[in-house]
Amino acid sequence: MSDDTPPPETPPGDASPSNQQPAPHPVRAALPPLIESRILDEVTHGGQTWFIVRTPDQRAILEHLRFEQNFEFLKDITAIDFLGRDTIERFQVVYVLYRIPDKLNIRLHAWLPEEVESVPSVVDLWDSARWSERETHDMFGIVFDGNPDLRRLLMPEDFPAFPLLKDYPLKGRGERRQFPLVRPRGNEMVEDAPLPYPVSIGRGMHTPEYVEEVQRESKPRKK
């Protein structure tokens, strides 16, 4: 993500607008004033620049970047969950754009309140947004209004949760224990309750008999 060279005069890691008002990023400077005024903040860190807006406003900026400034490559759409952080809204939807001729990366972060139902889709601007928006919907539950095929992408179709939300536990809510134990009994396959978890690795393989057998069979290594 950080393959463009950082401008030397930018202060590293400064997320607040500084007093001396550095020159705006050329991409931002090329925006029409009506659209440019919707940008809340511009951050440059580690050679990467991103603009921060509120959620319905990113659509106009993205349209301008796509058609007027030739950002024809949508790297990714993802989201960030700021649950428990002191931020103005809970979610950020992140658009990672790339301009191929001069190898320029730009990110656009759009604040999304928790209670807002949906954000506008950008499928009509970039076809690659179909799967990016599907994945973001799959992981965060964010609805992209206008995406024609907003099904689950990675998780099972009947998965009951959105696993990348910060209030979803890392180890799940027991979904990974939902299968029966399939084993043969006689001439047919039967389903039992799954074995207790966790089970020891090498069950039956580190019994005293087995250890003794290994020690008996293994030969001393030659010098």
Added chain:
Amino acid sequence: MGLESMIGGEGFLTTKINDLVNWGRKNALWPMPFGTACCAIEMMATFSGRYDISRFGAEVVRFTPRQSDLLIVSGRICLKMMPVLQKIYRQMPEPKWVISMGACASCGGVFDTYTMIQGVDQFIPVDVYVPGCPPRPESLLDAVFEVQKIVSGEKLDSGKHGS
């Protein structure tokens, strides 16, 4: 190999049918490779010329479970893959044996997350576990030897796992 010299004479051999069948089975294991991750690369190396699992009679890799009797689960098994694995296991004819290759298949490995199965042995019976991340081909060969030991002890008159 060696057997003819021991028979001698008229060329007759007395043995138990149980031993004869097990001898045939253990030296002609047909693996079903269920490779989902980097362990599958080591499994492929085991099948190919340098490590050459065919020295031990297990080189007939079948990509249909209906023709195999050794399931090698090599790699991460996630929530969506476990039903597939169970279906593959159900389709294999008896008798069948299972190798759980690598840390991920055996216990989830480092992936203790919502979508990773923490050990396939919760949901299908596993005969031999292979530690390693990924295991070396020698480890998989050793697991095949362990399976051969298990096969040698099978009884014909009972189901493989008892009944």
